Amino acid sequence: MSFYIPIGPQHPVHPEPLLMKFKVEGEQVIDVEINVSYTHRGIEKGLEYRDYMKGIFLAERICGICNAAHTLCYVQNIEQLLNKEVPPRAKYLRLIVEELSRIHSHLLWLGLAAHQIGFETLFMYVWRDRERVLDLLEMITGNRVVTSYNTIGGVRRDITPEMEQKIRKGLDYLEKRTKYFKKVVMEEPTVLVRTQNVGILKPREAIELFAVGPVLRASSIKHDVRADDPYAAHDEVPFNVITYDTCDVYARILVRIDEVLECINMIRYSLDHLPSGKYRIRLPVVIKPPPGESVSRVEAPRGDLLHYVKSDGSDKPYRYKVRTPTLANIPSTARMLTSRGDYIVYIADIPIIFGSVDPCLCCTGRVMFVDVEKGKSWVWTYNELVKYSRERFERHD
Amino acid sequence: MPKPGLMIGEVYKNLLSKRATILYPFKERELVHLPEGFRGRIVFNRDKCIGCQMCFRVCPARAIEIIEDEKGKRPIFFMYRCIYCATCAEYCPVKAIELSTNFENIAFDKKTLLVK
Amino acid sequence: MIEVLYKIIQMILFPGFAFIGVLSLLYEWIDRKFYAKLQNRVGPLYAGPHGILQPLADFIKLLSKEDIIPEGADKFLFTLTPIFFFAVNLLLTLLLPICGTSGVISFTGDLIFFVALLTITSILVYTAGVASVNRFATIGAERAVLQFIGYEIPFMLSIVSVVISSGSLTIKNIVESQSNMWYILGPNLLAFAVYVIAVQAELERIPFDIPEAEQEIVAGWLVEYSGKKLALFRLGRDIETLLLCGLGATLFLGGPLGPVIPGLEIILHTLYFTIKSIIILLILTTLKAIFARIRVDQMLVFSWKYLIPLSLISVLIVRVVF
Amino acid sequence: MNEEEIINALKERFGDKIIDCKTPMRRRVFVEVSKECYKDVVKFLLQDLDMKFVEAITGTDVNDHLEVIAHIGYGISVSVKTKVPKDDPVIDSICDIARGAELYEREAHDLLGIVFKGNPNLKRFILPEDWPEGVYPLRKDYEAKHPKPLR
Numbered sequence: 001m002s003f004y005i006p007i008g009p010q011h012p013v014h015p016e017p018l019l020m021k022f023k024v025e026g027e028q029v030i031d032v033e034i035n036v037s038y039t040h041r042g043i044e045k046g047l048e049y050r051d052y053m054k055g056i057f058l059a060e061r062i063c064g065i066c067n068a069a070h071t072l073c074y075v076q077n078i079e080q081l082l083n084k085e086v087p088p089r090a091k092y093l094r095l096i097v098e099e100l101s102r103i104h105s106h107l108l109w110l111g112l113a114a115h116q117i118g119f120e121t122l123f124m125y126v127w128r129d130r131e132r133v134l135d136l137l138e139m140i141t142g143n144r145v146v147t148s149y150n151t152i153g154g155v156r157r158d159i160t161p162e163m164e165q166k167i168r169k170g171l172d173y174l175e176k177r178t179k180y181f182k183k184v185v186m187e188e189p190t191v192l193v194r195t196q197n198v199g200i201l202k203p204r205e206a207i208e209l210f211a212v213g214p215v216l217r218a219s220s221i222k223h224d225v226r227a228d229d230p231y232a233a234h235d236e237v238p239f240n241v242i243t244y245d246t247c248d249v250y251a252r253i254l255v256r257i258d259e260v261l262e263c264i265n266m267i268r269y270s271l272d273h274l275p276s277g278k279y280r281i282r283l284p285v286v287i288k289p290p291p292g293e294s295v296s297r298v299e300a301p302r303g304d305l306l307h308y309v310k311s312d313g314s315d316k317p318y319r320y321k322v323r324t325p326t327l328a329n330i331p332s333t334a335r336m337l338t339s340r341g342d343y344i345v346y347i348a349d350i351p352i353i354f355g356s357v358d359p360c361l362c363c364t365g366r367v368m369f370v371d372v373e374k375g376k377s378w379v380w381t382y383n384e385l386v387k388y389s390r391e392r393f394e395r396h397d
Numbered sequence: 398m399p400k401p402g403l404m405i406g407e408v409y410k411n412l413l414s415k416r417a418t419i420l421y422p423f424k425e426r427e428l429v430h431l432p433e434g435f436r437g438r439i440v441f442n443r444d445k446c447i448g449c450q451m452c453f454r455v456c457p458a459r460a461i462e463i464i465e466d467e468k469g470k471r472p473i474f475f476m477y478r479c480i481y482c483a484t485c486a487e488y489c490p491v492k493a494i495e496l497s498t499n500f501e502n503i504a505f506d507k508k509t510l511l512v513k
Numbered sequence: 514m515i516e517v518l519y520k521i522i523q524m525i526l527f528p529g530f531a532f533i534g535v536l537s538l539l540y541e542w543i544d545r546k547f548y549a550k551l552q553n554r555v556g557p558l559y560a561g562p563h564g565i566l567q568p569l570a571d572f573i574k575l576l577s578k579e580d581i582i583p584e585g586a587d588k589f590l591f592t593l594t595p596i597f598f599f600a601v602n603l604l605l606t607l608l609l610p611i612c613g614t615s616g617v618i619s620f621t622g623d624l625i626f627f628v629a630l631l632t633i634t635s636i637l638v639y640t641a642g643v644a645s646v647n648r649f650a651t652i653g654a655e656r657a658v659l660q661f662i663g664y665e666i667p668f669m670l671s672i673v674s675v676v677i678s679s680g681s682l683t684i685k686n687i688v689e690s691q692s693n694m695w696y697i698l699g700p701n702l703l704a705f706a707v708y709v710i711a712v713q714a715e716l717e718r719i720p721f722d723i724p725e726a727e728q729e730i731v732a733g734w735l736v737e738y739s740g741k742k743l744a745l746f747r748l749g750r751d752i753e754t755l756l757l758c759g760l761g762a763t764l765f766l767g768g769p770l771g772p773v774i775p776g777l778e779i780i781l782h783t784l785y786f787t788i789k790s791i792i793i794l795l796i797l798t799t800l801k802a803i804f805a806r807i808r809v810d811q812m813l814v815f816s817w818k819y820l821i822p823l824s825l826i827s828v829l830i831v832r833v834v835f
Numbered sequence: 836m837n838e839e840e841i842i843n844a845l846k847e848r849f850g851d852k853i854i855d856c857k858t859p860m861r862r863r864v865f866v867e868v869s870k871e872c873y874k875d876v877v878k879f880l881l882q883d884l885d886m887k888f889v890e891a892i893t894g895t896d897v898n899d900h901l902e903v904i905a906h907i908g909y910g911i912s913v914s915v916k917t918k919v920p921k922d923d924p925v926i927d928s929i930c931d932i933a934r935g936a937e938l939y940e941r942e943a944h945d946l947l948g949i950v951f952k953g954n955p956n957l958k959r960f961i962l963p964e965d966w967p968e969g970v971y972p973l974r975k976d977y978e979a980k981h982p983k984p985l986r
Contacts, residue, residue, distance in 0.1 A: 005648045013728040026655070027809065040961050044946075045972055045979050054457035057482050080860055116728050118719055118806025121408060124552040128417045139432040142496075148436070148482045156487065157434065180407075189399040190720050190805040210888050210935030223887075228910035229862050285455055285488065295863055295912050297890075306890050306906060308914075319973075323891035323906070327942070331935045347652060348808040351728045404803045408551040418555045 002030060005347070009038055013116050013351045016359065020337075022350065029345040032337045034330055047320040052078050052287040055317065056151060059307075062322060063360050064145055065108065068101040069300035070322075071150040073307040076231060077296035078152050081289035081311050088275040090154035091233040095270050096167075097140060097149045098232065098298075099263040103174065104133045104145075105301030106256040106263075109358045110181060113253060116351040117194040122184060129177040136170045139163055152287065154280030164271055171264050178264070182257045185250075195250035199336040199353035200343055202247060211332040212325045213303020214259070215357050217243045218251035225299035236273070239266050249356045256358075286315050300325055302358045329357040431498040436481045438499040439474045439512045445493035446471050452485035452494060461485060474512040476502050520617070528611035528783065530603060536787070537751035540758070541568040543791060544798050551802040568751070572744050580740030583645060590644035595738065595745040598637045602752040605630055608684060609759045610768050611786050612779045615685040622682045627760070628672060634753060635661045635715070638724065641746075642734030653733025656809050657717075657724035663816035664714035664721070667707045670824035674704040674831040675764045684763060691767040700834045703827040705765045707820060709793070712757045713800055714812070716750070720804035721812060728806075755790065758797070762789035838864050838911060841884060848879055864913040873903070873917040874927040880907050880915070881933060889929070892939035894947035896921075896974045901949055905929065905936075919949065928953035946973040 002025040009017040017038035023031040043062055047055050059074040060067045072094055079086060086094075111126035134144045140159060141147040149155055159167075185191055201211065206219035216223055224241045226234045242258040244251035291313040298305045303325030312318040336353050339345045345353065419428045431437075448470035453461045460478035463470055472485075479502075486494045504510050523529055542557060542565050549556025557564030582588055607617040608627050616623075635657065642654025676682055678701055679690040697705050714721035725733035738746060762768055766789040769782035807815070838858045845853055845866060853876075855867035868876050880886045887909045895902040900918045903926055907913045919926050928951035930937050940951040941960035948971040951957060962972070971977060 003648060005652070012731060024652075027652070036961065038963070040963065042972070042979065045977075049979065050457070053455065053484075057457040057480060057484075061480075080863075114805070118722065118726065118728060119804070120719065121404060121552050121802045122805075124554060125407070128553060131417075135432075138435065142432075142434045142436040142483065143481065146481075156483075184403055187398065187400050188403045188805070189401050190807055192399055193807060193811050194805055207887055208934055210890070210933070212888075223909065229908075229912070285451075292859065293865065293914075294859065295906060295914055297908075297912060304890065306912075308891070308893050308904070308906065310895055319893070319895040321891065321893040321895075323939070327938060328890070328935070330938055346808055346810070348723070348726065348729050348806075402803050405799065408799065408802050411553045412550050414553065416550075416555055417553045420555070420558075 001025070007350060007354075013112075014354065014359070018359070020350075020354070022337075022347070024347060027346045027348070029337060029339055029347060029350065032334055034334055036330070044320055044322060047317055049316065051315045052152065052289070052317070053285060055320070057148065059322075060146060060148060063300075063324065065105045065360065066101070066300040066302060066305070067145070068098045068147050068149065069298045069305055070307075071147075072098055072232065073296045073298040073300075073305050075150045075152045076298070077294050077307050077309045078287065078289065080294040080296060081292055081309060082152075082283075082287065084153065084281065084283075086154050087278045087281060088233070089158075089277050089279045092237075092270045092274050093155045093159060093279055094150055094232045095234065095237060096159070096267050097137070097147060097155070099267050100133055100137050100140070101147065102301045103260050103263050104130060104137065105358075106260045107133065107178075109256060109301075109355075110253065113249075113352060113355055114191075116355045117191065119188075119191065122181070122191075125177075126181060129174065132170050132173055136167055139166060151280070153283045154278070156280070158279045159271075159274070164274075167267070167271065171267060175261065175264050178257060178260050182254070182261075185253055185257065192250070194349075194352065195248065195253060196246070197248055198349050199249040199252075199345075199356055200247050201332055201336050205335055206247075206332060209331040209335060210328055211303075212328045213299070213301075213358075214252055214255045215303065215329055215332060217241065218255045219247045220245035223304075225297050225304050229297050231296075231298060233270060237266050237269050249352055252356045288313060288315050302326060302360060303328065324360070326357070326360045329359070333357050333359070431500070435498045435500070436483045436496045438476060438497050438502055439479065439485070440495045440497045441472070441474065441512050442493045442495070443468070443471065443513075445491045447491055447493075449490060451488045451490065455484045455488045457482060457484065476510040476512060477507060523617045524607065528609075529607065529617055532611075533603065533606045533752060533755065534748070537748065537755040538568040538572070539565070540755050540791070540794055541751045543794060544754070547795060547798045548802060551799065572748060575744035575747065576741055578740040578743075580742060581737075583647065583737050585646040586737065587644040587646065590640055591737075592742070594637050594641040594644060595742040595749070598634060598641070599745040599749040599752075601630055601633050601637070602749045602756060605756055606752060606759075609756065609786075610684060610688050610763055611759070612783045613769065614688045614782075619683070619685050623684055624672070624676065624682045624687070627684070628669065631715075631756075632665065634749075635665070638734055641738070642724075645734070645737035647737050649730040649732070649736045650734050652730050653724045653726075653736070656726075656730075657734055659809050660714060660717075660721065660723055660812060663813045664711045664820075667816060667820040667824040668711035668715065670821070670828055671704040671708040671711065672764065674701055674824070674827045677828065677831045678835050680835075688763060688768040688770065692770055695765065695767040697765040700830045701765060701827070703823060703830065705761070707824045707827060708761055708765065709796055709800070710820060712761065712793075713797055714816075715757060716754055716797070718797065719801045720807050722806055723809045723812060726806060754794065754797075758790035758793040759786065761793045762786060766792070836884065836911070838862065841880075841911065841913060842866075844884060845876065845879070848883075849876065862911045864911060865916065866913060867916045867918075870917050870919055870926060873905075873915065874929055874932070876915050877905055877907065877929050878932050880913055885909075886911075886913065889933045889936045889939065892936060892943050894943040894949050894973065896947060896976075901947060903943070903949060924949045925952055926950070928957075930954050945971075947971050948974070 002023055005022050005024055007020040008014055009019050019035040021033045022029050043058060046058055050058060056071055056074055060071045062070045107126055107130040111123045114122035138144045141149040201219050203219045203221055206216050206221055220243050222241050222243050227241050239262050242255050244254050289311045291311055293310045296307045305325055306323040308321040309317050310319040337345055419425050450463055452472050453463050458478050458480045460475045461472045463472055483496050486496055546556040557567030560566040560570040582591055605627055608623050610616050638657045639654045642650045675696055678696055679687045681687055717724055725735055769786040771785040773781050841864055842856045849872055852869050852872045857865050886907050890906040890908055893904040900920050901924050903917050905915045928940055940954050943949050944957055945961045
């Protein structure tokens with residue numbers, strides 16, 4: 001006997017609004033259908049109404065955790081339109097903040113992954129140690145998560161020598177802890193049985209379905225925008241592209257942990273080789289780039305991020321397009337969540353498989369206008385609400 | 398090589414160490430360290446302000462309004478709309494706007510979140 | 514007449530229902546606080562000194578909450594299950610030797626009665642899941658039964674090794690036979706390990722909290738319960754924790770036995786019992802802290818591949834030695 | 836393979852069907868093609884030039900026509916642009932050669948009303964279900980409401 005179970009839009013591990021309808025038979029998942037149409041916030045349209053400087057702060061709010069990547073992508077795009085080169089120091093500072101926020105994102109994800117397989121202690125420890133990198137971000141940029149650091153023409157603050165010392169100390173601590181977490185993940189048998197051979201995405205499928213980021217690298221495809229299409233100071237700072245070839249959730253965890261270690265080395269290198277000079281070129285408040293179009297790519301913590309801008313010569317973008325990594329990963333997620341042949345997905349594996357792509361639904365849906373003026377509001381009884389939700393659930397066939 | 402119960406040493410070590418939680422809102426407020434340059438509640442210096450309206454123009458959140466008082470034009474700040482980006486402080490030509498380290502901008506009354 | 518009155522007082526006050534209720538809430542607090550300490554957190558904090566009244570506060574809060582019975586649920590079973598769950602567990606505490614070598618009720622072969630009624634709690638979990646007619650609850654109930662197949666046999670076998678050592682099926686005799694040496698110190702150590710793991714599964718704690726896995730199936734078989742019914746389940750679960758920790762202390766750690774000052778027997782026996790069962794509780798909490806949840810099929814494999822052979826070996830060893 | 840080679844290969848293969856080619860900066864190529872050979876160009880890039888990934892599909896409302904841009908790239912990002920008339924915004928879907936592009940096409944369909952002929956699953960994806968049919972928020976004739984900030 002098979003029946004449908006809904007995961008989302010409200011679920012303990014995926015607080016993000018997304019509905020996954022699973023057709024299950026006992027413990028086995030047969031089929032899945034993913035629906036993301038819950039939070040379209042209108043950012044692409046909203047950016048068309050804001051001038052270029054104000055757009056930075058809206059682009060920052062596409063996603064909370066990868067805000068550094070989004071602003072970096074945005075400002076690069078505008079700089080490409082303006083044909084302006086930023087000072088070398090700014091490039092290094094951008095890299096430092098981007099990599100710090102990548103450490104933050106990956107550690108946050110590691111904690112969530114531990115939570116998804118029910119490893120509460122690891123979850124608590126990872127999140128405790130993540131505070132350290134948030135402190136570093138706070139010190140450099142002035143806020144814990146939303147950094148507001150990148151701006152058109154450079155960055156907004158400089159790193160002083162005292163800060164540099166503190167960053168190095170914090171990185172030492174983070175490196176020690178990350179190595180410990182890696183040991184736990186690699187050696188704790190309950191973690192191994194929950195992650196190995198779970199959520200398999202073959203390299204061929206990963207390319208076919210255009211997976212991005214750590215998901216792609218865990219399927220042994222060596223693709224990283226930082227290496228293939230270097231931006232900021234990535235062409236000068238050496239690093240390894242981490243790949244693993246087991247193609248499962250375990251590989252995705254290890255890819256992310258190793259990337260954290262790699263990020264730490266990158267930040268150390270860039271602190272050592274930080275060029276002196278200006279960290280920002282001043283631009284006027286109202287920017288009017290020449291008509292044209294530009295594509296900018298950044299390796300966000302979740303994968304390859306693409307922004308496209310079309311300018312018509314005015315002070316606002318004519319069209320701004322954002323392609324976030326989670327959208328690109330949805331087809332491959334659906335693939336991972338479907339049983340086929342010998343590969344069986346259990347209900348118990350749903351959270352960790354879906355979690356292993358590091359989903360971020362607020363990035364994925366982006367346009368919705370709340371009808372303020374009509375002020376549509378009404379009161380529903382309990383039964384009406386139940387009826388409505390059931391109808392809604394049935395409608396997704 | 399799998400080792401069951403690998404974390405047992407770590408968890409017992411944490412039994413003896415001090416808790417990581419700061420009992421923030423009611424006790425131990427002094428343990429909350431904020432670095433210099435933290436972007437918190439806006440502090441506005443009326444004497445320095447020259448009424449150039451730059452902050453109004455650059456504010457991405459429309460949290461600033463320009464009103465007139467006895468000395469001329471001046472901004473008021475609606476902290477409940479503020480996104481703490483510090484753009485106004487950056488563009489102010491006379492440094493009349495500063496961001497303090499006060500991050501507790503929660504209130505029952507909107508009027509208390511008005512910076513004049 | 515006096516004798517009957519004394520028995521009733523024993524049942525209701527000490528070491529009966531009132532005492533057990535307090536003790537089980539205390540155990541929940543110890544469990545939560547210790548778990549929090551292991552994770553470098555604070556744990557319950559505000560109700561009472563160090564949050565010691567937090568379980569009670571939770572219980573009272575749940576009692577005052579709205580009690581929702583889902584439209585499609587089997588109302589009779591849905592209402593009856595929590596009451597039975599609570600009652601069975603409470604009844605079993607009367608068999609525990611808390612303030613003396615025998616419980617309030619004691620008869621020949623009461624260990625069999627005890628274990629048989631414990632099995633009923635597992636079945637009640639299944640009925641609770643099925644009665645609430647919810648997709649998550651149904652899956653939770655299925656998982657509970659599957660898990661039951663896994664842990665019940667090693668649990669029984671670990672008790673069997675103790676029974677063989679003592680040569681009796683009466684709790685009173687088992688306790689008294691440990692006056693020279695606790696069974697954990699002898700060849701029953703293996704049985705104790707099996708017992709602890711099986712209890713972890715019986716109590717649905719990490720790594721075996723599969724039937725109510727919050728991250729996967731929301732709260733499993735508990736998902737539709739709210740208000741008073743949930744409060745009863747929670748308290749029933751607490752009492753079951755006390756019950757299984759207490760049984761472990763009784764079977765392996767000599768129960769309430771220990772050096773006794775004449776005149777203070779009751780207090781000292783109670784103290785020894787409490788301390789010993791808390792030790793078992795702390796072991797259970799540590800196990801909870803150092804593992805991830807495993808899948809139900811993996812749990813069955815683990816249980817049939819390792820746990821049952823181990824418990825059989827334990828029985829054989831004990832049979833050879835005694 | 837660098838930018839020059841890509842442009843040369845495209846010109847060699849498609850000749851004058853390529854309307855415009857430019858490389859405004861390193862590792863970015865913008866190609867404008869006619870509507871008919873849009874799918875062939877994408878196929879050529881993906882399969883013959885081994886570009887591997889379709890990164891996004893952008894739709895833009897430009898006066899009387901809609902622009903559809905497929906961003907294809909591995910190291911170098913090639914944007915294949917084509918124009919479709921606004922009153923009949925139909926274009927060949929690239930789903931059968933690039934399965935992962937299905938969602939991108941659905942997104943563009945939702946927001947701009949471009950119909951991708953051959954997409955097997957062209958239904959609502961991003962917009963809420965009670966969004967009116969035929970209203971496309973990213974078209975220029977759709978005016979977003981900007982309520983005055985509440986004070």
